[in-house]
Amino acid sequence: MGNTLIEKIIMKNTQKANVAPGEIVTVNVDRVMIHDIFIPFVADKFKEMGFTKLWDSDKVVLIYDHLVPTSAVEDVRHFQIGDAFAKEHNLKNFHKADGICHQLMTECGYAKPGDIVFGTDSHTTTYGCVGCFSSGIGYTEMASILGTGQMWIRVPETIKVRIDGKLPENVTSKDVILRLIGDLGADGATYKVLEFSGSAIDEMSVASRMTMSNMAIEAGAKAGLFAPDEKTCEYSKVKMEDVAWLKADEDASYVREMTYKAEDFVLVCACPSQVDKIEAVSNLKDIKIDQVFIGSCTNGRLEDLKAAAEILKGKKVAPFVKLIVTPASRSIYLEAVKAGYITDLVEAGAMVTQPGCGLCCGRACGILTDGERVVATNNRNFLGRMGTSKVEIFLASPKTAAASAIAGKIVEA
């Protein structure tokens, strides 16, 4: 019996000849990520556990993004504690205003194919886009890894998702993952791994795959994995021969197999207030909107800004709609400036904000109130996520979001 991709990664890490779902193993952690919201709690627990030294300071990454720039005086405390922790432990991998943690982790090469990475954020699943096993944990567990370099995991079952063919025009990886979450349900992949393959997946850029790994958690998944290919190697700066082992065996065993024809996918939204409440955009008639958000660790990359700019170029955002655009990182922001996308977006009426988590985590830069409706490219439409609990959030792709901003209602691109 062969092995799935996640089993291969765990076997390599633990140097075991075989592992099977359900088994509990201790892994050596290749990298961890802590962000500004949880650093005070991680620092506290680390002390409470009696640790004084990090197991390996080079393997620890501290990123400020949820509170950047600060919007309340209490936010500053998190930076003060983070700064002191970084200084005390001589942290070199420290980003104060470079972008959203999940973007930076692969962009800066902290999370590489075959690695095992944990972060104090549920969207840590994002690094599966390069074939890295990465998952979210709490701050107590993070403190324990900081001291020991190890963590126990239960070897997960795998759901194989195969998509062959060519996606229709304007249908993006966001529409694909939303549909999959709808089919699986918000808990359909809990404790399990989603392993993506097929010719439509091969065609996708690493950035598009990132959107799918990012949202794997919205079906409860522990990871959303793609086997590395030439595109991954170029992005992650690794050699194909070094990552060739990172693929599932033909006779690997799956708990479930889902097979799709790429041609069957359509533009969709996740409707308020559940990520698995999926509806075709063509069925959403006359839903007037107050705001559009294009950004986040889900869809704030260069190809997303490009797609939005192409739709908005030479057009105007509807007069009653606020369009907020947040690039996922400083380097993406710069690239988008150089390519002229930011000019196109701003001329159309967009407000462009500093890379960070602000609006997506309901803290800053466009908070909404009762009765307002937003089309957003991020990953969660939970009650109260972007303001009060009476805000309606429709999750969609950057193309749907851009077209809707012009129309003032939800429309297809």
Place this chain on the structure above:
Amino acid sequence: MSKVFKFHNDVDTDQIIASQYLLLPTIDDMKGYAFESLDGDFAKNVAEGDIVVAGENFGCGSSREQAPSVLKALGVKAVVAKSFARIFYRNSINIGLPVIVCREMYDVAEAGDEVNLDLAAGTIETSKGTLTCTKLPPYMQGILDAGGLIASLNKEED
């Protein structure tokens, strides 16, 4: 006896403790806002030893450990649900909050019911009969029995 506080399916961590309260310095400062969007009086009405009952996928969403922590700080004895989201489940065990899978409880129990949860035996006595809960794997039960991950790490050192 434990009083039952009942919630639905897919209760996410934003509903357990909303993100705007995560900036408060301690769990004790946050606990008064638990379940604010679902039941504004929860923190006021819950007493030491009460239990939270829910449907599928309890604790989905963010990785915030403050979610199980505020429940523990309010004296919640256990969360009994049909199923739990992964990170919430791990976090709960790590901080020593019992999370119990019992699929029948949601259908049997009503809000305000008085029940008797026996953690050691893994049973819940209700007015409609005694229910049996699913057992934790031994590794996780060990952490929970020790009182959470910190206590468990300290025990390993001893």
